[in-house]
Amino acid sequence: MQLIYEQSVPGRRGVRLPASDVPPAPELPPSLLRGEPAALPEVSELDMVRHFTNLSRRNFSVDTTFYPLGSCTMKYNAKVLENAANLFAPLHPMTALLPGGEACCQGALGMLYDLGQLLADVTGMDEVTTQPLAGAHGEMTGMLLIAAYHRARGNRKRYVVVPDSSHGTNPASAAMVGYEIITVPTAPYGDMAMELFRQAMNDEVAAVMMTCPNTLGLFNPHIREIADIAHSHDALMYYDGANLNAIMGKVRPGDVGFDVIHVNLHKTFGTPHGGGGPGAGPVGVKKGLSPYLPMPRIVHDETSGFLTLELDNPASIGRTANFFGNFSVMAKAYAYLIMLGREGLIQVSEQAVLNANYIKERLKPWYELPFDLTCMHECVFSASRQLAHGVHAIDIAKFLIDRGYHPPTVYFPLIVKEAIMIEPTETESKATLDAFIETMIEAAQLAERDPAAFAAMPVTMPVTRLDETRAAREQQVCCSG
């Protein structure tokens, strides 16, 4: 495939713009003026459309292939949800903030408010802010709320306790808010080691931050006890609910002792992510933390039903995003919740957990399962048996690429050697799961029979084994050949 620049022919045009009828711009300082025309490729519209369409076909996406990337919940996002976002397209984001503007957008404010109420209902919290733009942003917002809570009570707090099975963003977010991290290791049965947890707790702990289910795909059965211990030290309980896919309608974090939660609309609530769109990480809190929520906060007048914006609360941690966050994401998530209803959400969770356990049971004879328990929405294997033949988790990932699958997450969680983390999601059929399982079994058989065969994989891709860190920092989205 040629670079778009290599297709350039002098004088060839895609579009011809009409002459400008705008008065000339004010004089710019000569140092800001371009000396030569920009070196843009000169191509026709068709050249360009084909070029970018063909490039896009070299990508994996949920719309093209099974995409079992663990921890990321790459579920299918129904196209009808895009319509919900389009409904609001004519509305300018400034509308609500202009004098009298609230009256002009009660529908949009109502959607945000109702979404907050629905998420509060799903999570067992009292109030939700929809502002944060991503999961990690939600974590940081939650930690700022916890810090504001302790400050207002005159508590001297220094630490946040994090199990080592939590998502890596958890300690990072707590550290960004100024806390020191105390890490608690995982016990042989896959949960946080309780005795070590008790030893870690003291009155300077601000919060216990837990990813649930943890990154091993397991739900901690000692939550109530952990929450009681935390609260006895006036520490708050933070729930990383980025993947709520396993528990909707089954357990509400607010009912079992958690005080703060973030959820990822772009993982659980039907909105695209990765290359497909921006995210949103709403944060839910118990009543005691409501005063610190970000502004503007949407306030509902019970008598008139009118929604107004609270813009002047000195206790608030302030803004965490422009306007109301990623509004279009919220419109899609709102439509998702309305469309599924309570029964639908329960079905989502049950199907997601069933699919993950089905894969776990069928692949168990072939791949090492470090924690052999009923899993939640994802399961974590280790390629340690394959490693005995010299085949690594990354080799199995490359094998899957050649077979037309986006690979599962590999080398995460860090606490499992040669980790292969598979999250099938509820939107896949049994036929798809069976085909994937057969392919994984073929990989295991090939590792025993001909381990050297993996070295050349992938053979179907224009680029093969990238230095992924460098590739992310020095992007070259076009490639010759």
Ligand SMILES: *Cc1c(COP(=O)(O)O)cnc(C)c1O
């Ligand atoms: C994805 C994820 C996050 C981070 O979410 P982003 O939207 O990528 O910032 C945090 N915690 C867990 C458990 C996750 O899976």
